[in-house]
Amino acid sequence: MKHFEDEYNQYMHCETPDFWDRIEKALPEKSPEQAVQEKILEFPQKDTYRKGVSRRRILTGTAAAAAGICIILTASVTMKIRNDSEKSAADAFRSSEKAKEFEAEMEAAAEESAPESVYISDDALMFAPSEYSIDAAINRFPYTVSADGSAEQAAIITETAVCPWNPDHTLILALITGGEAVSDITLKADLAGGSSGGIRCLNLEDPEGTVYQTVLYPGETKAVLFEQEMAAAEPASLSFSASDHETGEAEESSGDAAGVQTNLQQESRPVQEAGDNMIQASAACELALLQKNEAEPGMSGDNVMSLLENLSKGNEARETLVEMAGSFME
Amino acid sequence: MENSRFEECMNRIRNGDREALKEIYESYHEYIYHLLLSITGNHADAEDLSVDFFLKLWNSGDRYVPGNGHKRWITVIARNLALDFLRRKNREIPYESEQLAQEADRKTWNDPGYDEALGDLSVKQAMEVLTPSEREIVHMKIAGDFTFRDIADILKIPMGTVTWRYRQAIGKLRRCGYEAL
Known part of the structure; x- marks a missing residue:
């Protein structure tokens, strides 16, 4: 038998084209002054960031924050005003302090003339969030959402994807579809176990606070993006609250890892008015929890199939199945 | 370096x-x-x-x-x-190509003649027998000299999955005439 390692190294050596000429032709001139002009500012240290990324830096923090806010606001589907009462609620929201803050920050972002921000990490090239349009970011997710608005009940779909500007993080997309008018929707991101560390919402300054508050009309879909550290084994939990439009009361709760089965059941049930509707981040996060709960009662083969069915996409279900098989073989 | x-x-x-x-x-x-x-x-x-x-x-x-x-x-x-x-x-290509590869893989490797040697294949041919994810892991392990932990971190998948895929790859390479890594 041949020794694969030796043969492979030889194969690499022989089968690699020389493309240095192409690189050299495309290399832009670089003056030493260029590097000096780039001022690198320390990224503010926060308790919510884990130790491993404490040296993260950002070139122009203000621009990043403003751009992030701008991005998410762009993602929000324009609210449709269906009747007078709804219109007044929407107007009330628009005239609220939060809406005014958003508007002010959007204007600031538009006026911002500083160079694009660039994340810098210990061990990976970072792309600035502002280098990605919201469409590009959301389209990283292979989700499918019914666009006909025929759903009778409000529902939430979550997806995860590797964060393009920070490989140590994952993006969680929460899609909220409206089957009936609900208002004061509150989304919160939280780590399993109640700790909120490590979660960053792209569209808000406060990583632990309210993500999105608005009115959701039937047939509408709204998207919210979260950025979450990958390091924690526990999956992210998102809690979702909605109150009746007329009462305008909303209750919030931080999610905890109640288990895959429970969360999936909750995901497909109608939104409870003035109640908590916890959902669970899908794919890799669910898988981690599935493995964790594998030996525990109630995690039968049927439940595994239920999980796969609920993932609802062939590719993702297949990937999950392969991942599971790999882990179970261990 | x-x-x-x-x-x-x-x-x-x-x-x-x-x-x-x-x-x-x-x-x-x-x-x-x-x-x-x-x-x-x-x-x-x-x-x-x-x-x-x-x-x-x-x-x-x-x-x-x-x-x-x-x-x-x-x-x-x-x-x-x-x-x-x-x-x-x-955006569906990576998933689909992997899916198709795994589909073909399953058909091939579940055949009754699974244990039969494929013969004396070149490295290039042997690598084509592997699925894309197996190729990536084998490449990172051999050419990059990464540990399984490193590979799992880079690929953002559990280490168990990395080692399992690697073992699968080794099995296939053996059938292609290459000794275990």
């Missing part, structure tokens, strides 16, 4: 020294090209992305933070380039 040498090259790149980039190119262009080839499965795309990779190094020399292992850093950059490229091209 040693970490200290790589850092020195990156410092020189910041000052516009093309020879420093050439030095990194000489050390890593084979590794990067074949990593990108394992992901894209296409020689032309792998070459284009390799060029993009070195241009990115040139343009982002100031973003490198020393002290954490440059090989992992360049691997993550190259992978991100490839994945972004595939998503731009058609």
Whole structure:
């Protein structure tokens, strides 16, 4: 038998084209002054960031924050005003302090003339969030959402994807579809176990606070993006609250890892008015929890199939199945 | 290339020294090209992305933070380039190509003659027997000299999955006439 390692190294050596000429032709001139002009500012240290990324830096923090806010606001589907009462609620929201803050920050972002921000990490090239349009970011997710608005009940779909500007993080997309008018929707991101560390919402300054508050009309879909550290084994939990439009009361709760089965059941049930509707981040996060709960009662083969069915996409279900098989073989 | 040498090259790149980039190119262009080839499965795309990779190094020399292992850093950059490229091209391609490969894989390797040797295949032919994810892991293990833990971190998948896929790959390579790694 041949020794694969030796043969492979030889194969690499022989089968690699020389493309240095192409690189050299495309290399832009670089003056030493260029590097000096780039001022690198320390990224503010926060308790919510884990130790491993404490040296993260950002070139122009203000621009990043403003751009992030701008991005998410762009993602929000324009609210449709269906009747007078709804219109007044929407107007009330628009005239609220939060809406005014958003508007002010959007204007600031538009006026911002500083160079694009660039994340810098210990061990990976970072792309600035502002280098990605919201469409590009959301389209990283292979989700499918019914666009006909025929759903009778409000529902939430979550997806995860590797964060393009920070490989140590994952993006969680929460899609909220409206089957009936609900208002004061509150989304919160939280780590399993109640700790909120490590979660960053792209569209808000406060990583632990309210993500999105608005009115959701039937047939509408709204998207919210979260950025979450990958390091924690526990999956992210998102809690979702909605109150009746007329009462305008909303209750919030931080999610905890109640288990895959429970969360999936909750995901497909109608939104409870003035109640908590916890959902669970899908794919890799669910898988981690599935493995964790594998030996525990109630995690039968049927439940595994239920999980796969609920993932609802062939590719993702297949990937999950392969991942599971790999882990179970261990 | 040693970490200290790589850092020195990156410092020189910041000052516009093309020879420093050439030095990194000489050390890593084979590794990067074949990593990108394992992901894209296409020689032309792998070459284009390799060029993009070195241009990115040139343009982002100031973003490198020393002290954490440059090989992992360049691997993550190259992978991100490839994945972004595939998503731009058609975001379903990576999944589908992997799915098709695994489908074919399952049919082939569940055959009654599973244990039969495929014969004396070339390395290129043997690598084509592997699924894209297996190719990537084998490449990172052999050419990148990464630990399974490192590979799991880079690929963002459980280490158990990495070792399982690696074992699958070894089994297939044995059938192709190559001794275990």
